[in-house]
Amino acid sequence: MQIYLYNTLTRQKEAFTPRDPQRVTLYVCGPTVYNFAHIGNARPVVVFDTLYRLLQRAYPNVVYVRNVTDVDDKINAAAQAENVPIGTITERYYEVYRADMAALGALPPSMEPKVTQHIAAIVSMIERLIANGHAYEAEGHVLFNVPSFAAYGQLSRRARDEMIAGARVDVAPYKRDPADFVLWKPSPPDLPGWDSPWGRGRPGWHIECSAMIERNLGPDTIDIHGGGHDLIFPHHENEIAQSTCAHGGRLFCRYWMHNGFVNVDAEKMSKSLGNVLLVHDLLQTAPGEAIRLALLSAHYRQPLDWTDAGLKDAKAQLDRLYRALDALKDVEAPAAPAAPAAFLAALADDLNTPKALAELHQLANAANKATDTAERARLKGELLAAGWLLGLLQQDPSVWLKGEVAKAAIAPEEIEGLIARRHAARARKDWAESDRIRDELAARGILLEDKAGQTTWRVAS
Structure with a gap:
């Protein structure tokens, strides 16, 4: 099965060819754990969990790393507001996050590294960047020297002035160039900090992922890096610059994937509009599987308009699918069922989940009409195998159907x-x-x- 993925770097769909077919590597930017996750945070989790499942179907070993940012200015503010250590805040919301994402059917990643566990790796990478002329120290800060990396901007394809404005960087007097960004910054006594060659401080946002990728996936080129569309610039642009320069110009990542935004009732989700939907709250009103199906109902690269009607429709779709499975309870599925070719082709075509869902419903329709025992057993196996790839239909049908x-x-x-x-x-x-x-x-x-x-x-x- 050939998988095709849209590569943000090249702006085209490409045949996926891993660097090492025996060890496929996938890194996705994870949560900053200072509050509950909203439905926009959940979309990349569901999207890349579906990709992870597909890759597992095609390759013997897939290493999936999703990081946890557990030191950040928002975390610091939350901890100060409660007068507790940052670990109290981060552990609380990390556990809730893991539970909420599991309720959406997301498999645990291979690894979930935390920033605070990688301070030494971050310091080491910064030291290398300074040594090879790509970073410099200034007034207790260490900054990446953007003009030293000629390919800067290749991912976002923004003009220089637009990049400076879009990064919302502080044009401080100690910067050599307005676009330079922070790798390390000083910490006053009332904020978390770690000893370093440049004084007590804490890492900048972008360097964290570069260091965690190197430590957990190795210094070689990784296969896939994913995240939300909002991370293309500056976060992923800066990751490319740091990692490429820290590794002597070696290609950092082969395929870049980004999911679209989630809007609510055709409006951007924002605190000011009061329309931020928390996964934790939605799970009190709808099954996690229905939330997952709603998130998969649009192609991952397109914006998703979240509505109550859409969630209700997702629940109704699952009811129909589970009824089809329940009607097959008298037949045994094959021991190692496989999803049908048309379904696999849809998923392998840049995760075309709307088409894959349509194929899933076709399977259910065929199962409802089938009378031959062998055919019904085969269709049951195909429904279960296709459902697993989407993270759906993994419950006992009788439990689902009587759950309400x-x-x-x-x-x-x-x-x-x-x-x-x-x-x-x-x-x-x-x-x-x-x-x-x-x-x-x-x-x-x-x-x-x-x-x-x-x-x-x-x-x-």
Whole structure:
């Protein structure tokens, strides 16, 4: 299976060829843990988890690293507000983040390195950049010398003036060039800091990822680097400059991937508009799997418009898919099922999840019509295999379908009793009573389905 990925660096879709097929490397910028994650933070997690699953299907060993930023000015501010060490803040929100992302069906990465565990690696990389003329010390700061790297701007393709403005950098008097950015900065006594050759201080944002990639994936060129579209500049642009210069000009990364923004009801998500949706809150109102499907409903490179209606539709889609699986409970799926070729082709085409989801529904439709036992078993295996690649359909169908019964204010035992009474009415051809029981259940949020002499029920979407 040939995988094709859109490379932000080249602005085109390319056949994916890893540096070493026996060890595929993937790095994704992770959370800054000072608050709950919002739905925009969750999109790259779901997108790159889907890529991780696809790569695992194609290669024997995929090393997926997603970092944790646990020292940052926002973390410092939160810790000072509560008068606690930064570790109290970061551990609290890191655990919530991991739980929330797991609820969205995200697999744990191979590694989740933390910045505070890599201070020595950061200092070492900065020392090398100074030694080879790509960085300099000034008034307790260490800055990267942007003019020393001629290819600066290759990822974002911005003009120099636009880059300086877009980076929102402080044009301090100690800078040699306005575009130079901080690798190390001094820490006053009331802020976290570490000893270094340049005094007590803390790292700049960009150098952290470069050092963690080198320490956890090695100094060789990595295969894929991912993150949100907002990270292209300055963060990923600066990573390229630092890592390339620290490694003697060696190519830093082969493929750059970036997901689009999440808007809410066609508006940009922002605190000022009061429309920031936290994953932790959404999980109180909708299953994590439905949130995941909603995030996969648009192609990852396109903006995603988040709406209540879209989330409700995602839940309804999952209900239909789980009903198809539940109808196959009498057949055993093959031991090692494979997703069908059309589904795999959609995912391999730059993670075309809308098309992959359409193929998943086609599978469910075929399963609903199939009568041959062998065909039904095959389709069940294909549904499960395709679902796994999308991080969907991994629950017991009966548990999923009956999970909303409490909201219908009726116990399963009462439902089954009414169904039995309806069967008795139908047996004596009392169609009026049969219809009355069906309508009573429908009014209480329970829909009946008669098929092949059997009656099944589900909670109305």
